[in-house]
Amino acid sequence: MSSGSAATARETAGSPEQEAVIELRDVAFGYTATPVVEDVSLSIQNGEYVAVVGPNGSGKSTLMQLMLGLLEPGTGAARLFGEPAHSFDDGGRLGYVAQHASASKEMPITVREVVKMGRFPHVGFGRLSSRDWAIVDDALDTVGMSPFAARRITQLSGGQRQRAFIARALASEAELLVLDEPTVGVDVESVQAFYGLLESLNDRGITVLLIEHDLGAVTDNADRVVCLNREVYFDGPTAEFVESDALAHAFGTAANFLGDSE
Amino acid sequence: MTGVLATVLLQSQSNETLDTLLGPMYWLLEQWAGLLSWVAREAGIEMLGYGFMQRGILVGLCIGVMAPLIGTFLVHRQLALIGDALAHTAFAGVAVGLFLNAVIDLGVTPYLTAVVVAMIAALFIELISEVTDAYNDVSMAIVLSTGFALGTTLITINAGGMTVSVEQYLFGNLSTVTSQSAAILLVLFGIIVGMVALTRNQLLYVTFDETAARVSGIPVNWYNRIMVMLTALVVVGAMQIMGVILVAAMLVVPVAGASQVARSFNESLLVSIALAELSVILGIAVSYQIGATAGGVIVLCGVGIYAVAVAVGKLKTRYGDQEVPEMGSIDVGDDGAAGAMWTEEADGSDVVTDD
Numbered sequence: 001m002s003s004g005s006a007a008t009a010r011e012t013a014g015s016p017e018q019e020a021v022i023e024l025r026d027v028a029f030g031y032t033a034t035p036v037v038e039d040v041s042l043s044i045q046n047g048e049y050v051a052v053v054g055p056n057g058s059g060k061s062t063l064m065q066l067m068l069g070l071l072e073p074g075t076g077a078a079r080l081f082g083e084p085a086h087s088f089d090d091g092g093r094l095g096y097v098a099q100h101a102s103a104s105k106e107m108p109i110t111v112r113e114v115v116k117m118g119r120f121p122h123v124g125f126g127r128l129s130s131r132d133w134a135i136v137d138d139a140l141d142t143v144g145m146s147p148f149a150a151r152r153i154t155q156l157s158g159g160q161r162q163r164a165f166i167a168r169a170l171a172s173e174a175e176l177l178v179l180d181e182p183t184v185g186v187d188v189e190s191v192q193a194f195y196g197l198l199e200s201l202n203d204r205g206i207t208v209l210l211i212e213h214d215l216g217a218v219t220d221n222a223d224r225v226v227c228l229n230r231e232v233y234f235d236g237p238t239a240e241f242v243e244s245d246a247l248a249h250a251f252g253t254a255a256n257f258l259g260d261s262e
Numbered sequence: 263m264t265g266v267l268a269t270v271l272l273q274s275q276s277n278e279t280l281d282t283l284l285g286p287m288y289w290l291l292e293q294w295a296g297l298l299s300w301v302a303r304e305a306g307i308e309m310l311g312y313g314f315m316q317r318g319i320l321v322g323l324c325i326g327v328m329a330p331l332i333g334t335f336l337v338h339r340q341l342a343l344i345g346d347a348l349a350h351t352a353f354a355g356v357a358v359g360l361f362l363n364a365v366i367d368l369g370v371t372p373y374l375t376a377v378v379v380a381m382i383a384a385l386f387i388e389l390i391s392e393v394t395d396a397y398n399d400v401s402m403a404i405v406l407s408t409g410f411a412l413g414t415t416l417i418t419i420n421a422g423g424m425t426v427s428v429e430q431y432l433f434g435n436l437s438t439v440t441s442q443s444a445a446i447l448l449v450l451f452g453i454i455v456g457m458v459a460l461t462r463n464q465l466l467y468v469t470f471d472e473t474a475a476r477v478s479g480i481p482v483n484w485y486n487r488i489m490v491m492l493t494a495l496v497v498v499g500a501m502q503i504m505g506v507i508l509v510a511a512m513l514v515v516p517v518a519g520a521s522q523v524a525r526s527f528n529e530s531l532l533v534s535i536a537l538a539e540l541s542v543i544l545g546i547a548v549s550y551q552i553g554a555t556a557g558g559v560i561v562l563c564g565v566g567i568y569a570v571a572v573a574v575g576k577l578k579t580r581y582g583d584q585e586v587p588e589m590g591s592i593d594v595g596d597d598g599a600a601g602a603m604w605t606e607e608a609d610g611s612d613v614v615t616d617d
Contacts, residue, residue, distance in 0.1 A: 070476055089479050090479065091478035094477050108521050108527060109526060125464075172478065
């Protein structure tokens with residue numbers, strides 16, 4: 001968990017003994033002729049806690065989609081656990097948590113039913129076995145949501161809801177947890193507790209990839225920062241990022257960014 | 263002369279083939295009729311003794327299961343209108359069937375051509391949404407209007423006598439449910455319930471969180487296609503007694519009612535089916551008594567039940583779920599032992615919340 005481990009991990013990138021969780025080589029992508037991201041090369045190793053930061057419209061979410069294989073790169077190559085990301089089909093190894101607002105539909109569904117979905121990549125068309133349910137309940141317990149298991153998800157606070165989604169990723173036994181601005185709209189105390197949970201999961205060996213525009217959250221929690229604004233401005237340990245001038249380069253000025261709002 | 267003979271032979275052959283295929287369904291219908299006749303005799307309920315009523319009730323009960331079953335997934339994806347759009351294209355399918363029967367004397371039931379046309383329209387809607395990356399009101403409205411326009415055009419090209427029979431497709435008619443169309447509905451019912459039972463995990467994931475479903479490896483586009491195709495089947499099946507104009511109500515109203523009172527997804531599925539069945543049984547009984555169209559009365563009963571469900575839901579929230587905290591007011595330190603783990607590990611340093 002030291003900031004040095006991230007750097008060490010990067011140095012071993014590409015070595016045959018350790019397969020990168022995510023590997024991007026010269027990736028470019030654009031919805032139109034203008035690229036949203038270009039010339040992006042980076043590698044994330046097993047067990048890292050990486051944050052991708054950048055201003056609004058910097059291509060963070062697009063990069064995340066490229067990493068997860070939801071988009072195919074225009075040029076370059078994106079690999080997930082050593083396979084081309086676009087055709088990667090072992091969804092159980094991935095956990096995804098979106099902004100909590102995206103799950104605020106008025107659907108009658110309990111927390112336990114949401115976490116149960118984490119087992120779907122494993123059971124396919126079948127029913128959950130007692131072992132599957134044990135994993136579900138264990139995941140609920142890990143994130144401290146067991147007392148809320150039977151509650152409707154729409155009745156939870158933003159922070160609790162995000163914990164339920166983390167539990168869903170845990171239930172799928174995800175090795176890589178990808179979070180897209182997970183604390184937008186979540187109250188401050190819950191945000192702190194949320195990042196505490198992420199850290200403890202990372203300590204357990206889960207690779208964490210955080211897409212974030214909240215710089216405070218990033219510098220307090222992640223071991224490694226990738227600073228993006230169409231191209232990568234910085235990629236290194238968080239401590240170095242704080243002292244670098246990457247921020248000013250990527251965002252124009254730091255003050256601009258900190259005053260930015262979604 | 264030879265042409266006419268050939269057409270007659272073709273017609274009788276196609277109907278015979280269909281009837282052979284539907285054999286097991288006819289057997290089921292016979293058992294059902296026997297059961298209801300017995301109930302009619304024993305309980306002295308006159309309406310259950312009529313053949314058309316027996317078929318109508320069976321069709322109604324099947325609709326009461328399959329419409330909310332599919333509707334639950336549609337409503338929670340905000341796709342309630344897709345049923346309406348497909349019903350109107352199914353009307354075009356009926357018109358195609360009537361047209362072909364009139365012109366080349368094809369002799370197939372218009373429900374079969376409705377199935378085909380509605381399925382094509384369903385795929386078309388899905389393809390539009392895949393290309394434009396969203397289900398949008400405009401494309402659905404275009405499909406809806408096109409279906410209805412095509413239907414009215416084809417019908418009016420034909421002899422005036424045909425327009426008489428169109429009413430039964432527009433408004434539905436319990437008394438014109440033939441054995442063949444009831445048998446076809448049983449087949450549709452089997453396909454729909456079987457498909458949902460098989461793919462319930464995937465449909466639930468796609469409905470609740472499409473992106474996460476995609477990440478977890480579910481081929482979302484395929485399940486969306488399955489969903490709209492099943493919707494087309496439900497719509498055509500339910501059209502017999504609900505009519506084109508009211509068929510979408512069965513997909514939406516019971517589900518909306520269930521959402522008010524159910525806490526879990528499984529519960530909402532069961533409650534919506536229960537509410538739909540109640541609407542169907544009440545609606546058929548009342549329509550028989552007052553001599554009105556069953557479809558309309560069923561929907562009115564459904565809406566009445568929905569209003570009751572809304573009231574029950576409000577009372578439940580007020581008196582039953584008071585322990586439910588307001589959004590954002592949870593103090594994570596109060597979550598018991600597990601919550602304590604999480605505050606201990608929380609990084610106490612200042613967090614920039616610039617959003």
